[in-house]
Amino acid sequence: MQFDIVVVGAGPAGLAFAASLAGSGLRLALIEKLPEATLADPGFDGREIALTHLSMRLLRRLGAWERIPPADISPLREAQVLNGISSFALRFDDEGKDDGPLGVLVPNHLIRRSLYEVVQGLPEVTLLAGQMVASVQTSAQGATVGLADGRTIAARLVVGADTRFSETRRRMGIPATMQDFGKSMLVCRMAHDRPHHAIATEWFGYGQTFAILPLNGDGMEGDVSGVVLTLPAREMETVMALEGPAFDAEITRRYRHRLGAMRLVSTRHVYPLVGVFAQRFVATRFALVGDAAVGMHPVTAHGFNLGLRGADSLAREIREAIGRGRDVADRRALARYQTDHMRASRPLYLATNATALFYTDDRFPTRVLRAAALRLGSRLAPFRRAVVARLTEAGAARDA
């Protein structure tokens, strides 16, 4: 089999990258280990993805946005950060500018489904689902990807989009720095007695972190929120062993009854917290996108937003290169992608890791500093505006 580009991994980043090359005249193979039926109808995985305005624009341009049911798009009007046992809140809102919500929340499985539907309709993309990759080789002359079933695919560029623990990255000998936070994150949906007022809350408690993500409810169960609870792995096992009313009571208690009684209304999912940053995003006839390039700690909700931006940036460089009659894996084009994506992602990655470590360090001096930092942030209007601008990505990639 012969293609121009082989993409390994049909997660949201791999799918978005493939969709970004629609109409380019390039032939793409998309290799995914999950069966096609799962890609077509992925199950709820607990992740409520906070999308920036830039991501919404990019998804609209790819034709994926209108495939997401409007009832499943929840507006985020305000965000607040709480620390420890203090009732003080650092608030972020649009400061009366009426630019619409700060962002929106969309369930990850619906993003995946909509991108799959787009890609599935593209004649230039061949989806090889239910396939494992056995080998990857690239040289100045070309690239080959061996499948576990013995077939070999020849291409001119290979793109790795196969999770933050990317086997393709490893096969290409690209090192990555990893930050294991030693904690687990539980995500699920819960209904609650008190309203959420479309305000997202990040509460850095002592010994636990909560994020409450306000979702559109169906009015039957009261308001519903995405609940994100971070705990040391062993403590998480104890919480996950609780079922039914015992689990509901535990979360209600841990969240200090702020939302009244809480009731589980979805499946529960637990993710290990590991941040990953690849040392290089490109090599000869090779590029990394999505979590395979940068796997963010979810606390700042940047992972997919960055992945989407990176996929767009790589696709642009490729289009420009072939438009000038150059190779699809033009070295200068790949280098420009790497520079652009490193610049966009490294500061966020480092700041996110620092935030996650600072706000989960419960030693006394750090507790005091944590409280002081929030109060200082609240007094600095430029700081708050910068955070809101980052949330909305106002002004970024204006032509997106």
Ligand SMILES: Cc1cc2nc3c(=O)[nH]c(=O)nc-3n(C[C@H](O)[C@H](O)[C@H](O)COP(=O)(O)OP(=O)(O)OC[C@H]3O[C@@H](n4cnc5c(N)ncnc54)[C@H](O)[C@@H]3O)c2cc1C
């Ligand atoms: C709890 C949680 C909350 C999050 N919240 C947010 C948020 O609010 N905002 C945000 O922007 N981001 C958020 N993220 C991050 C976001 O989910 C990820 O950045 C995004 O899913 C990455 O997409 P991806 O396609 O790179 O990787 P993945 O989603 O991991 O998909 C990779 C795909 O590759 C396939 N694959 C793996 N190995 C192979 C192989 N060897 N061969 C073939 N296929 C393979 C997998 O089956 C999968 O389909 C969150 C993450 C978590 C865990």
